[in-house]
Amino acid sequence: MFSVSAKRFQSAVKAPIQLFNLEGVYATSLYKAAVSLKQYDASYKSLEAIKSSLSKDNGKLIKFISNPTLTLVERTAFVKALGTSATAPVSNFLSILAENNRLNLLPTIINDFEKLNLAHNNIVNCKVYSVEALPSKILKRIEKAIQTSKKDIIKPNGKLVLENEIRPEILGGLILEVNDGEKIVDLSIASKVTKLNNVLNESI
Template sequence: MLASRVAARSARVAAPRLSIAATRGYAEQSKPAAGQSANTKPPVQVFGLDGTYASALYTAAAKSNSLDTVSRALENMSNTFKKDTRLQSILTAPTLSIDDKKQIVAEIQKSINVQDKSNTVQNFLGTLAENNRLGVLEGVCEKFATLMGAARGEVEMTITSAAPLEQKVVRQLEQAVSKSQYVGQGKKLKVVPKVNPEIRGGLIVEIGDRTIDLSVSAKMARMNKLLQDTL
């Protein structure tokens, strides 16, 4: 697994502090030049430090006409994080030497398995390492997927359940929402199933800025509040 290879090659791993100037520097580097096509601008706004980096990466990839390549690379990275649960803890541990960061970037690049002729991903990973922000990489993968979905005209619907849902149930929900007002004309619904045992049962459906919380945990919280207010 990637985490094992990284750990074996790096005895001291962590995430030192990032200067705000360094973050802005990458974002400024990736902004379209005057007169350049506006389609290099991210289609939607994503928030947080990982969102800032994801937006800058989107712009850099758009400028180098490598959006699809970068998207595949980050999708592979995201799958690596899901399969290798130790990786994130290694990237966010207390101390990373310059050597450690170079080795980690090299190992991550090997795991991508995508030919990036523009070197956009390589340059981006180098920037994260230089700015001591390899720890945001997992979040960047998620936020970049959001940007690509918006660029492709997708509307994302997240379905959170306490246990994995049967595909039949997922398809029924997808069909119902596809015909609703929440999916505009010409848009494609993208369903993202998630599992969170803490909701105890039921579902939480998120689409756009709307959340429908039908979870058991939410019902219990409402019941507890009602009892407290009554007593």
């Protein structure tokens, strides 16, 4: 568990964004602990290493920690092995999850921590979904449009990371997704077809 003094410093740390689900609350708690103990960057790397470990062997470790019948001894042994080289904030946090039988939330907690990390570093992640890979010229135009948007999506000292992902099911057009669904602009043909079908059904 975190010490009393660490908790006092932790309460003074403000998270860059607010997450409301249970996993988000856990991720925020870890974020504050890592920042207050001045081990943020190292703790983020520890989490990324744990995420990589969990993704191996076709997700067998994820299935293991999702087992509700695991004893406290088994859970404790698992986190000790998983967090061998983790920072103190991450190691302590894993122990708390084990004690509370919440290890099944770990993958989602890490994903939520990654959202906090983007905000912490003023990074805006934008995924551009299209039927086929877009030429760099088009991606640059999209990047410029986002950067000059009146919505103030990117802070003055922020950074935009643009990713182009192939989604044949959208049929055509584009879908822009900012920070894992924080903002979505759906310009896909599939969306327009759905809207047309809805209008037709309402008219009948």
